[in-house]
Amino acid sequence: xxxxxxxxxxQVLKTGQSMTLQCAQDMNHNSMYWYRQDPGMGLxxxxxxxxxxxxxxxxxxxxxxVSRLNKREFSLRLESAAPSQTSVYFCASTSRGYGYTFGxxxxxxxV
Amino acid sequence: AQRVTQPEKLLSVFKGxxxxxxxxxxxxxxxxxxxxxxxxxxRLQLLLRHISRESIKGFTADxxxxxxxxxxxxxxxxxEDSAMYYCALSGITSGTYKYIFGTGxxxxxxx
Numbered sequence: 001x002x003x004x005x006x007x008x009x010x011q012v013l014k015t016g017q018s019m020t021l022q023c024a025q026d027m028n029h030n031s032m033y034w035y036r037q038d039p040g041m042g043l044x045x046x047x048x049x050x051x052x053x054x055x056x057x058x059x060x061x062x063x064x065x066v067s068r069l070n071k072r073e074f075s076l077r078l079e080s081a082a083p084s085q086t087s088v089y090f091c092a093s094t095s096r097g098y099g100y101t102f103g104x105x106x107x108x109x110x111v
Numbered sequence: 112a113q114r115v116t117q118p119e120k121l122l123s124v125f126k127g128x129x130x131x132x133x134x135x136x137x138x139x140x141x142x143x144x145x146x147x148x149x150x151x152x153x154r155l156q157l158l159l160r161h162i163s164r165e166s167i168k169g170f171t172a173d174x175x176x177x178x179x180x181x182x183x184x185x186x187x188x189x190x191e192d193s194a195m196y197y198c199a200l201s202g203i204t205s206g207t208y209k210y211i212f213g214t215g216x217x218x219x220x221x222x
Contacts, residue, residue, distance in 0.1 A: 033210070040120070041214065042197065042212060042213065042214035042215045043155075043197065043212045043215075050207065090154065090155065092155075094201075094210070096201075099145050099147070099157035099160055100145075100147070100155070100157065100199075100210070101157070102154040102155045102156070103154060104153070104154045105154055
């Protein structure tokens, strides 16, 4: 099925560990996004990539890095995980004029 | 400043009652408006776009440019409508395509 695929679905990390969240879309969308969702705070934009080859900071970029590997893939890296990064992470893609298509999310716990 | 405001964090209604989820926006220009729905522990899904003027699952939303609002309405709420609802807008700001989410409203439909 066409859409946005995120891996992994669940992850538990120890403080200081690193990991990469993977995201791929097969809809030929230009723009891709990483959000985190926390109770009572809605969706907060971490980083986005308006088009292949570009990335920009969003609202809460500290502690994260991203790579737009090609048009399909946009990964999010936590270099040194902290408990404050415990959250649900969503990847999304869109092309201008259309709504977002979201991935199923990654539930990350940092202990 | 561009923003999307959803004034209610939680809205509880009884089954069969009318529902109105409020969304106000601030944007200089002509944005596109969207509503997204997120059922428990699932991904966000696009519910409505103002451009398409459609009705999905009995929900409608009318863009009121004078009041800068895009409220989501349904005449008779159903228990399966219980979910988190996000209003969002998209537009060009300083030459960059931006997408802004509200903080969401949790709708609880009581039996």
